Amino acid sequence: MDGEHEQFISEESRELKRLRERKLAEFRERKQDMSDQPVHVSDSNFGEIVKKHHLTLIDFWASWCGPCQALAPTIEELAREYAGRVFIGKLDVDENPKTAEGFQVLSIPTMLIMKDGREVDRIVGCVQKKFIDAALKNHLG
Secondary structure, X not given: OOHHHHXXXXXXXXXXXXXXXXXXXXXXXXXXXXXXXXXXEOOOOHHHHHHHOOEEEEEEEOOOOHHHHHHHHHHHHHHHHOOOOXXXXXXXXXXXXXXXXXOOOOOOOEEEEEEOOEEXXXXXXXXXXXXXXXXXXXXXX
């Protein structure tokens, strides 16, 4: 093999190594960003969150809402089970009316499933975990 060819292979190998390292770092950042606890979502960060994550479940709730309080442990359980695969957040409709109004959330609890920044499913009411789980699995593929 001539020196020029060896140099080309060596440069190509270094470039592939840099690409692999960059992709691995991006993967770790995405996985780290997907908490095993529901994350507080607000009017100011909602758009950024749903665009950044492939699949999100956002629970629209309020502190005074009994069914919302009853659903909270289920949302926390789903966050643990889907950590690293689905971003799960909670949006307080009293503190963040703009997003709730924008999505015409008229009853709470309401859970929006967003895929690549677009609403793909909506679950209204205090439903059993198996219904939310089935919807998430459906959109995970």
